[in-house]
Amino acid sequence: MDCSRRNFFKICAGGLGSSTLAVMGFSPAPVLAESRAFKLARTRETRSTCPYCSVSCGVIMYTLGDGSKNGKPALIHVEGDPDNPVNRGTLCPKGAGLVDMVNSPNRLTYPEYRAPGSNRWQRISWDHALDRIAKLMKDDRDANFAATNAKGEIVNRWLTTGFLASSAASNESGYLTHKVVRPLGIVALDTQARI
Ligand code: SF4
Secondary structure: OOOOHHHHHHHHHHHHHHHHHHHOOOOOHHHHHOOOOOOOOOOEEEEEEOOOOOOOOEEEEEEEOOOOOOOOOEEEEEEEOOOOOOOOOOOOHHHHOHHHHHHOOOOOOOOEEOOOOOOOOEEOOHHHHHHHHHHHHHHHHHHHOEEEOOOOOEEEEEOOOOEEEOOOOOHHHHHHHHHHHHHHOEOOEEEOOOO
């Protein structure tokens, strides 16, 4: 080993420092010997669906927090659900990075509205957004609902509005979407999820 004068002093100083820390009770041995706490200990598991694409893989989301009203839960880990028949525990890189999307400060968590002709989006309440959607749907349905076709046959259809359910919609959500939308007469109904 090439031991120059400078290296010799460095080695001596390192050894002296370690022995001094050990004498003072800072020996790393107990720390190295201790088993690390399981990072998912004390988390709550919630089953969900990846919102990114139509494959709709099942995920398990792990959150910290005791569920109390004044406590804010923190999502710390997301992984594939091994019991989900779609993906059997696997996730693609996008799904594997879901925790960053959920915790991103850029994620929009409230509705926004841009008035006709305006170049500015403004934050509105969920009540405002739902009332406006309901009003526009009713106006369009009142104007365009067709009870019969040109031959006078009963069709009860509303062709000027369509409905697309999200990729995170499960079979059950799809069933409920169908139950809400079909009685209105909407024909153009689809869900992005292919499960
Ligand atoms: S994990 Fe990947 S493949 Fe599965 S739904 Fe999400 S984006 Fe699609």
